[in-house]
Amino acid sequence: MIEKNIIGLERSALGSKYIQGFDPAAMQTLPGAFPVATEVEVHLAMQKAWSAWKSYRHLSGQKKGAFLRAIAEEIENLGPELIHRAMAESGLPEGRLLGERGRTCGQLRLFASVVEEGSWVEAVIDTAQPDRTPAPKPDIRKMLDAVGPVVVFTASNFPLAFSTAGGDTASALAAGCPVIVKAHESHPGTHALVAEAIQKAAQNTGMPDGVFSSLYGSGFWLGETLVKHPLTRAVAFTGSHQGGKALFDLAIQREEPIPVFAEMGSINPIFLLPEKIRLHTETLASQIAGSVNLGAGQFCTNPGLLVCIDKDYTPGFVEALKAGFAAQTLQTMLNPGIHRNFSAGKDQMLQKPGIQIEFADAGAETALTASPTIASVSGTEFLKNPDMQQEIFGPFSLLVRCSDRRELEQVAESLNGQLTATIMGLPEELPEYASLAQTLREKSGRLVFNGVPTGVEVCPAMHHGGPYPATTDSRFTSVGTGAIKRFVRPVAFQDCPEILLPNALQDKNPLGIWRMRDGVWTR
Amino acid sequence: MIEKNIIGLERSALGSKYIQGFDPAAMQTLPGAFPVATEVEVHLAMQKAWSAWKSYRHLSGQKKGAFLRAIAEEIENLGPELIHRAMAESGLPEGRLLGERGRTCGQLRLFASVVEEGSWVEAVIDTAQPDRTPAPKPDIRKMLDAVGPVVVFTASNFPLAFSTAGGDTASALAAGCPVIVKAHESHPGTHALVAEAIQKAAQNTGMPDGVFSSLYGSGFWLGETLVKHPLTRAVAFTGSHQGGKALFDLAIQREEPIPVFAEMGSINPIFLLPEKIRLHTETLASQIAGSVNLGAGQFCTNPGLLVCIDKDYTPGFVEALKAGFAAQTLQTMLNPGIHRNFSAGKDQMLQKPGIQIEFADAGAETALTASPTIASVSGTEFLKNPDMQQEIFGPFSLLVRCSDRRELEQVAESLNGQLTATIMGLPEELPEYASLAQTLREKSGRLVFNGVPTGVEVCPAMHHGGPYPATTDSRFTSVGTGAIKRFVRPVAFQDCPEILLPNALQDKNPLGIWRMRDGVWTR
DSSP, X not given: OOOSEEETTEEEOOOSOEEOOEETTTTEEOSOOEEBOOHHHHHHHHHHHHHHHHHHTTSOHHHHHHHHHHHHHHHHHTTHHHHHHHHHHHOOOHHHHHHHHHHHHHHHHHHHHXXXXXXXXXXXXXXXXXXXXXXXXXXXXXXXXXXXXXXXXXXXXXXXTTSTTSHHHXXXXXXXXXXXXXXXXXXXXXXXXXXXXXHHHHHHTTOOTTSEEEEBOOSSHHHHHXXXXXXXXXXXXXSOHHHHHHHHHHHHTSSSOOOEEEEOOOOOOEEEOHHHHHHSHHHHHHXXXXXXXXXXXXXXXXXOEEEEEOOTTHHHHHHHHHHHHHTSOOEEOSOHHXXXXXXXXXXXXXXXXXXXXXXXXXXXXXXXXXXXXXXEEEHHHHHHOGGGGXXXXXXXXXXXXXXXXXXXXXXXXXXXXXXXXXXXOOTTTGGGGHHHHHHHHHHEEEEEESSOSOSOOOSTTOOOOOSTTSBXXXXXXXXXXGGGGGGEEEEEEESOOGGGSOGGGSTTOTTOOOEEETTEEEO | OOOXXXXXXXXXXXXXXXXXXXXXXXXXXXXXXXXXXXXXXXXXXXXXXXXXXXXXXXXXXXXXXXXXXXXXXXXXXXXXXXXXXXXXXXXXXXHHHHHHHHHHHHHHHHHHHXXXXXXXXXXXXXXOBTTOSSSOBOOEEEEEEEOSOEEEEOOSSOTTTTSTXXXXXXXXXXHTOOXXXXXXXXXXXXXXXXXXXXXXXXXXXXXXXXXXEEEBOOSSHHHHHHHHOTTOOEEEEESOHHHHHHHHHHHHTSSSOOOEEEXXXXXXXXXXXXXXXXXXXXXXXXXXXXXXXXXXXXXXXXXXXXXXXXXXXXXXXXXXXXXXXXXXXXXXXXXXXXXXXXXXXXXXXXXXXTOEEEEEXXXXXXXXXXXXXXXXXXXXXXXXXXXXXXXXXXXXXXXXXXXXXHHHHHHHHHOOOEEEEEEEOOTTTGGGGHHHHHHHHHHEEEEEESSOSOXXXXXXXXXXXXXXXXXXXXXXXXXXXXXXXXXXXXXXXXXXXXXXXXXXXXXXXXXXXXXXXXXXXXX
């Protein structure tokens, strides 16, 4: 484990401050001291990234793909050392981290295949019409082009898949953008191992010096400095609303504003239709309890809101929910700060008018154990108190008991922007709720039917985004192949000689990619 | 000509303040008094737009297409009255306005054909894999969805094509978003005629009340109120840097930030390579003079910067440029404010160190005649004075004489973000300048070879955008079919029953559109 900042192909420790890992289950500091980056190191990393961009963006899809595949391989080569360190730093169980490593390497290889195939650049060609009247039509061709250095903020809750070599890094590198990662203070050792794997992969596949750098920080200074740096071209972030909004505000107040793709979580409402509750009481309740408690509730897609029409089935469903939660295995939260915020958030929520506790597990096994909690409130009270929509990061969910279908639809209308919204209903009753589905489509980035929102499939059709405040830019996804679109912009070429055209736009289509030529998709 | 605000299917004049048109050639006020909108009217227009969105967004491509085509027809039905009023309010000649009307109606019909065809929603379908291990893969489908009411700011320099029924309005309506237009103070009468045509088309094609509204304003209040209104979902603007940046700042400081697509112009550098100047002296000079003087230089793509390597051919080329400018017809500017800013901008520029006047036509024909001016400066001075990159809106261009090729490349590297960048060179010399082309590709939205940047083709491959400060969002275009992408965001559907899926995503592809299904484009 290299205890240094990584700056391109070099390693660096100029500062005199260090951070250390912390085991939240054992409540003890872990070995290793990681040097907090200095201003000089930040500037050097950015300068190198800028220079690297000039050549890296022009590398072939094959070369970028080889780099991404090499990263995946180097991460796998780390073997159990990586898994054990990540377990120690996150409190997450081995199975989860093995799965997360699989997802991380899978994402890297998926983006490799995207750039190897090449059609992602969205080439559009409109050929010339020299004889058109009144004016001849020039030849115009456009494609997507890498924007420049991307700063990636790692997430606390996915030490691998949304972290150093996670989806943000993979998609930015695939797009042709060098990446500068700010290591997460909660898992510096996990970061050190993965960052070294990326550096090794860059070296072995002959990437330009500066295509990847990674820096340790403590507090807000490093993040602020990276976002404000004039050579930074885009920022990717997954985390809290407070953190994401702060970075967004910094980025747009720059002399040259830059985009921030902040995925800031949401309460991911699940609407439970009457017949579904009545006929599938136990399975539904246990499915929901499992989703709320998954990963100690530390998911951006964690369902923090359940909405139903209050009927004779409600008491039975609440009992089933309690049983479902009682059957859950308690888990340790990621770090003391998150545990503190979870407790404080719950306490605040439980003091709001009309809130009733339905289930609260008090059986803490360690100091940082997350105790799942379910509360309930009437639809009327919920509609009167918009702050009941506050996300409580952890295994907490609020059941809103609506007096009738009209109130249920009002609750849907009252919602802030969400990453996901879910409807649980029998096939027979779903069509009646078409207007609910339309409302939730307006409010969310992904509309789920009869499934839980946790578990975000990595595929071309995925959209992991949603209207503000779920994200700062609802037009882009941070999961799935579409994530590459965050780090590019179109460039058009007018009457460009073939010899100066990028391969993707040359007449004979040497890359064999899908292109829209004079209005028709061809390959 | 209806002298009222248009609010959905109603007309309204609640206020007591009025604006009037002004003829910049005759320097006199025009008939007609147009009521400045009040807060009540703004709110009503926004409320109606919001309600209209709920149904309008779900209309078929055929219905939206019929609306757009009806607008084009109603505009054509206005006949010479529209052309004459636009001439009077803008000082632009008849031929230009006839052409602009053609472009406006052509754009409306182009967007009609885009939505009628339907593939623009970018449908992506990943079918389920129930047997996948370790977890089954759900069915995920995504498409683009209209974001909601769009506020359109009209441009001074295109009273038709970038105005009331211009590209912003056409693309937003095509996307499924209601539009609220702020009329331009410089051409209220032209606006009144076109707005009435849109209202008529909405009525005749049975569009929901509120799909289109238009309001008159004076000063900043109306624009600010529209951008800050909580129901506004996006803003489109073409105009000055000052205006666009002010709207951007308002929009991002909202409680819920919204995107502003501000196209704020640039200086559109033309790089003149040695052999091209030497061998095509006269034709090159006359082509450039024509482009700089086109529409009195009042184009966002007006070439305000010419860059060459200073050699023995320079004096001859400058002479040819002077002759080219002397041959131009002088034109009246759009309004007194623009004329004032043009004069002041020139005066300031001419006082900067090392700036030399090469040509200045003093022969004013009317009070607002634009006098074309060419100045020159050394590459060294230009590199020392970044404020020489300031846009001077009007027929002004600065010739930068570089000592050698290295300095020319440095000038390219020093440039701010541009809408366009152009290289004029012989086929034999272009390949040597591949690195210049790369630099300009990084700096601009459209790279032109041996043509002038003025004249922006309306087609799928067009990208009319560019890095800040040319626009506030370089990822989107305001010209061409891609402009529709500004007003949508993706929404994913997970395991959605066929009956609740939008047509575009249904299994049997009832719309017959291009879709990516399990990684393959099919129709």
